[in-house]
Amino acid sequence: MAKGSPSNEVKKIGITAKKESDFSEWYTQILINSGFIDYSDVSGAIVFKQDSYFVWEGIQKTVDELFKKTGVQNVYFPIFIPEKLLNKEKEHIEGFSAEVAWVTEAGSSKLDERLAVRPTSETIMYASYSKWIRSWRDLPLRLNQWNNVVRWEFKHPVPFLRTREFLWNEGHTAFATKEEADAERDPILEIYEHVLKDYMALPYVKGKKTPSETFPGALGTYSLEHLLPSGKALQGPDWHSDGQNFSKAFDISFLNKDGNKEYVYQNTFAISTREIGVMVATHSDNKGLVLPPKLARIQVVIIPIYTNENRDQVLEYASKIKWSLQADFRVTMDDDDSNSPGWKFNQYEMKGIPVRIEVGKRDIEAGKAVLARRDDGSKASINVGELNKKIAETLESIQKNLYDKANAFLESNTRVASTYEDMKKYASQGGFIQVAWCGSDSCEAKINEETGLKSTNMPFDAQDKVVGRKCIHCSDIAKHIVNFAKSY
Amino acid sequence: MAKGSPSNEVKKIGITAKKESDFSEWYTQILINSGFIDYSDVSGAIVFKQDSYFVWEGIQKTVDELFKKTGVQNVYFPIFIPEKLLNKEKEHIEGFSAEVAWVTEAGSSKLDERLAVRPTSETIMYASYSKWIRSWRDLPLRLNQWNNVVRWEFKHPVPFLRTREFLWNEGHTAFATKEEADAERDPILEIYEHVLKDYMALPYVKGKKTPSETFPGALGTYSLEHLLPSGKALQGPDWHSDGQNFSKAFDISFLNKDGNKEYVYQNTFAISTREIGVMVATHSDNKGLVLPPKLARIQVVIIPIYTNENRDQVLEYASKIKWSLQADFRVTMDDDDSNSPGWKFNQYEMKGIPVRIEVGKRDIEAGKAVLARRDDGSKASINVGELNKKIAETLESIQKNLYDKANAFLESNTRVASTYEDMKKYASQGGFIQVAWCGSDSCEAKINEETGLKSTNMPFDAQDKVVGRKCIHCSDIAKHIVNFAKSY
Numbered sequence: 001m002a003k004g005s006p007s008n009e010v011k012k013i014g015i016t017a018k019k020e021s022d023f024s025e026w027y028t029q030i031l032i033n034s035g036f037i038d039y040s041d042v043s044g045a046i047v048f049k050q051d052s053y054f055v056w057e058g059i060q061k062t063v064d065e066l067f068k069k070t071g072v073q074n075v076y077f078p079i080f081i082p083e084k085l086l087n088k089e090k091e092h093i094e095g096f097s098a099e100v101a102w103v104t105e106a107g108s109s110k111l112d113e114r115l116a117v118r119p120t121s122e123t124i125m126y127a128s129y130s131k132w133i134r135s136w137r138d139l140p141l142r143l144n145q146w147n148n149v150v151r152w153e154f155k156h157p158v159p160f161l162r163t164r165e166f167l168w169n170e171g172h173t174a175f176a177t178k179e180e181a182d183a184e185r186d187p188i189l190e191i192y193e194h195v196l197k198d199y200m201a202l203p204y205v206k207g208k209k210t211p212s213e214t215f216p217g218a219l220g221t222y223s224l225e226h227l228l229p230s231g232k233a234l235q236g237p238d239w240h241s242d243g244q245n246f247s248k249a250f251d252i253s254f255l256n257k258d259g260n261k262e263y264v265y266q267n268t269f270a271i272s273t274r275e276i277g278v279m280v281a282t283h284s285d286n287k288g289l290v291l292p293p294k295l296a297r298i299q300v301v302i303i304p305i306y307t308n309e310n311r312d313q314v315l316e317y318a319s320k321i322k323w324s325l326q327a328d329f330r331v332t333m334d335d336d337d338s339n340s341p342g343w344k345f346n347q348y349e350m351k352g353i354p355v356r357i358e359v360g361k362r363d364i365e366a367g368k369a370v371l372a373r374r375d376d377g378s379k380a381s382i383n384v385g386e387l388n389k390k391i392a393e394t395l396e397s398i399q400k401n402l403y404d405k406a407n408a409f410l411e412s413n414t415r416v417a418s419t420y421e422d423m424k425k426y427a428s429q430g431g432f433i434q435v436a437w438c439g440s441d442s443c444e445a446k447i448n449e450e451t452g453l454k455s456t457n458m459p460f461d462a463q464d465k466v467v468g469r470k471c472i473h474c475s476d477i478a479k480h481i482v483n484f485a486k487s488y
Numbered sequence: 489m490a491k492g493s494p495s496n497e498v499k500k501i502g503i504t505a506k507k508e509s510d511f512s513e514w515y516t517q518i519l520i521n522s523g524f525i526d527y528s529d530v531s532g533a534i535v536f537k538q539d540s541y542f543v544w545e546g547i548q549k550t551v552d553e554l555f556k557k558t559g560v561q562n563v564y565f566p567i568f569i570p571e572k573l574l575n576k577e578k579e580h581i582e583g584f585s586a587e588v589a590w591v592t593e594a595g596s597s598k599l600d601e602r603l604a605v606r607p608t609s610e611t612i613m614y615a616s617y618s619k620w621i622r623s624w625r626d627l628p629l630r631l632n633q634w635n636n637v638v639r640w641e642f643k644h645p646v647p648f649l650r651t652r653e654f655l656w657n658e659g660h661t662a663f664a665t666k667e668e669a670d671a672e673r674d675p676i677l678e679i680y681e682h683v684l685k686d687y688m689a690l691p692y693v694k695g696k697k698t699p700s701e702t703f704p705g706a707l708g709t710y711s712l713e714h715l716l717p718s719g720k721a722l723q724g725p726d727w728h729s730d731g732q733n734f735s736k737a738f739d740i741s742f743l744n745k746d747g748n749k750e751y752v753y754q755n756t757f758a759i760s761t762r763e764i765g766v767m768v769a770t771h772s773d774n775k776g777l778v779l780p781p782k783l784a785r786i787q788v789v790i791i792p793i794y795t796n797e798n799r800d801q802v803l804e805y806a807s808k809i810k811w812s813l814q815a816d817f818r819v820t821m822d823d824d825d826s827n828s829p830g831w832k833f834n835q836y837e838m839k840g841i842p843v844r845i846e847v848g849k850r851d852i853e854a855g856k857a858v859l860a861r862r863d864d865g866s867k868a869s870i871n872v873g874e875l876n877k878k879i880a881e882t883l884e885s886i887q888k889n890l891y892d893k894a895n896a897f898l899e900s901n902t903r904v905a906s907t908y909e910d911m912k913k914y915a916s917q918g919g920f921i922q923v924a925w926c927g928s929d930s931c932e933a934k935i936n937e938e939t940g941l942k943s944t945n946m947p948f949d950a951q952d953k954v955v956g957r958k959c960i961h962c963s964d965i966a967k968h969i970v971n972f973a974k975s976y
Contacts, residue, residue: 038616038619038620040565040566040612040615040616041569041570041573041612041615042566042568042569042570042603042612045566045567045568046566047563047564047565047566047616048563048564048565049563050561050562050563050631053562053563053564054561054562056564057562073538074538074541074542074545075535075536075537075538075541076535076536076541076544076655077528077535077536078528078530078533078534078535078653079533079605079636079638079653080530080533080589080638080653081529081530082529082530085529097595098595098596099594099595100594100595101568101591101593101594101603102591102592102593102594103589103590103591103592103605104590104591104592104593105589105590105592105602106587106588106589106590106640107585107586107587107588107640107642108586109642114593115530115589117567117591117605124528124529124530127528127529128526128528128535131526132526137824143538147636148567148635148636150567150568152594152595154595154597165566165567165568167564336625
């Protein structure tokens with residue numbers, strides 16, 4: 001695992017904005033001042049520095065291994081898509097055309113045809129699928145790419161959450177029957193749930209999107225929805241049932257066992273670096289970043305506390321501790337004489353390192369060390385012989401605590417509205433508002449118009465409550481329970 | 489590990505070109521007809537299908553783990569570089585300007601400034617390094633990216649070897665002193681050597697480039713050079729000592745322990761998907777691909793041989809074998825009734841699967857299976873109880889055999905020329921021609937002019953032979969032993 005001492009560059013820059021009162025400014029400060037990311041000379045694109053790219057590597061590795069166990073295979077397609085090809089499926093391109101970056105020149109030549117920098121790869125991949133799939137024996141074809149995509153946001157860019165280039169997985173699968181295609185949904189969503197819950201310590205609401213919020217051309221979109229600390233909702237990983245929409249547009253057909261031509265059924269699914277933004281926004285506080293231990297590049301920082309007289313003695317003791325911790329954790333030690341311990345405490349709190357170990361003269365005599373937790377700030381004096389065990393327990397406890405806190409926030413900010421008046425009242429408080437709905441696009445559109453709320457999804461675990469309920473807007477018989485929220 | 493049965497799509501297309509007589513056509517046929525890669529709708533860019541992307545994942549994982557052990561940390565920088573920034577270092581941009589793809593439009597807007605799709609990331613990374621590095625405590629900074637880069641080749645594109653988009657690592661490191669910077673060279677080159685030799689089964693010549701072949705602005709370029717079966721040389725992974733060239737252009741400076749400003753010393757290093765082309769060209773034959781077992785997505789294919797009468801019995805036996813092999817190897821079984829065993833043999837030979845297991849009625853009775861090697865075509869009848877052990881030995885033996893064969897080819901095609909006449913004579917035979925050289929650019933340029941040969945590098949292991957030798961061109965005292973070759 002990568003280890004290293006943090007850079008001095010962030011010296012003297014603290015977090016001045018408050019999470020509660022100025023979320024946007026706070027969010028930017030914690031990301032930049034902690035050295036987690038940096039801006040670049042390209043507007044709207046960020047630099048993933050060591051700590052943030054480490055998070056993405058952890059997500060990628062976890063998801064990729066599980067994808068492969070379910071039979072997904074990785075491939076790589078070109079980043080450029082010829083304009084003609086991108087325009088082949090109308091509904092699809094309409095969703096992206098305003099955001100496409102175009103290559104028009106190479107060297108000193110003008111290109112004959114513009115090339116899109118991929119906003120997503122359906123069109124170029126399915127042109128190949130059409131050639132590759134001939135017989136039922138070629139199915140299922142379950143391919144995935146880990147790559148970079150570009151969507152030229154013209155709105156105010158926000159690190160991770162709204163960037164012009166981001167990293168993601170794009171899974172594109174093809175099956176002989178609708179049943180087989182549908183059977184892929186749960187295993188894939190469960191992989192995403194695992195990485196969100198057990199690695200990023202993030203809760204989510206799992207459900208199906210309403211038809212008007214479904215991916216253009218798809219039969220159904222299933223999503224994991226987040227609630228930001230600001231009370232706004234943000235969509236997380238998703239899985240789309242595309243049916244035969246693309247297979248008919250791109251002629252992806254096969255001869256079935258009886259020798260008859262059929263079109264394949266397709267799905268797509270993705271998780272992106274946007275999740276990293278949700279993760280840091282959710283857990284961090286007014287002192288800076290708070291990182292879940294499983295995805296923290298440095299899990300433990302050792303701060304020796306010494307005077308000129310006992311410097312060597314303390315450093316020797318601290319080094320011994322470092323050596324013994326290194327086998328179990330990702331550890332660094334900061335023995336920079338030019339900064340005070342107090343300054344260092346602030347610094348590593350800002351960087352979100354989960355555990356700090358302090359050792360001074362008195363600890364040597366007692367054979368102890370002080371263990372401080374980043375999440376709740378608590379401190380305990382630990383016998384050195386028990387340090388590895390205690391740190392392991394503490395990291396586990398922090399990981400759990402972050403999830404529990406985030407989940408409590410999500411739960412306490414999910415309000416069930418029984419009347420349209422309540423719904424409007426709750427709208428100003430932020431969070432999810434759970435209502436019964438008749439299923440009509442027009443009711444959904446009117447709710448949006450009148451309240452500014454948008455539907456996020458129809459939570460799986462709430463659908464049993466629809467029995468006997470009426471639509472919150474038109475009072476017809478309700479068919480679904482839907483979450484509404486202000487969207488990010 | 490990913491497992492799966494190959495697609496039917498390549499049915500009935502064989503390899504018609506010969507490696508010896510029509511290398512270029514043969515090379516394309518083995519890549520396309522085996523389903524290893526495919527062309528796309530973007531000229532000059534290829535689709536990495538499952539088997540080829542698996543090779544890249546293997547290279548990446550091996551190199552990345554070792555990089556991290558030496559302290560290299562991964563980051564991710566934007567793919568776009570503003571034109572002004574790209575032009576900041578003159579010598580550098582001159583090397584790439586003819587090959588840059590430019591984004592000029594986004595959505596329906598024209599951009600104010602053209603954005604280069606990164607041909608390499610020095611300029612955008614070093615603009616950040618200039619901000620990040622302040623003190624000697626920030627050094628060394630050893631960052632790496634795994635990403636995609638675009639270089640718009642206008643010559644005839646060739647899969648892997650000359651493509652408009654390729655994947656690579658780009659390491660960019662900064663140190664306080666030249667000595668520390670130089671100490672990075674051997675560990676990095678050894679990582680590349682390990683993956684070439686032990687995974688890709690590729691030999692190479694390790695050495696320093698001559699000044700005229702050194703990366704623009706660099707103090708020294710060190711390379712691992714390959715010899716293609718066509719007798720032409722191709723540069724593999726490299727490591728550049730950039731000195732203070734970039735740090736002065738981008739003002740990457742730090743305060744040393746005495747509080748004085750100094751410029752950092754920098755290195756860069758890379759391995760790219762080009763290596764995959766060298767690997768398949770080197771090992772493959774007129775039947776198709778030959779893949780080194782360590783990087784073969786499927787290592788073993790089981791072909792059951794049956795009639796209508798004994799079909800169930802044979803398939804049951806073959807399935808049992810498959811189950812027992814799966815724990816140790818990446819295995820597939822082809823029980824497609826519509827193709828004959830003979831057709832399947834050809835098919836999987838074309839795909840380069842290292843080991844084929846054949847089982848028929850007679851094998852069941854004897855408790856045996858036939859093991860066939862892809863590299864030399866030999867077959868042996870093996871007791872089923874010994875199959876896992878024998879396959880493990882065979883895969884190891886194939887891995888070694890491929891390297892030994894390639895190395896023998898490289899050695900027998902390296903000719904030492906003592907006179908300029910010999911050098912010219914050898915030039916027509918292809919391969920490396922090793923000569924003594926005075927070190928002057930003009931001798932090197934004239935050799936190139938008069939023979940069409942280019943210097944590849946000055947092999948480390950040949951430098952002891954320079955003592956007492958004279959330059960092959962001017963007869964002055966020789967300072968170096970240099971390899972020359974026709975370059976790809």
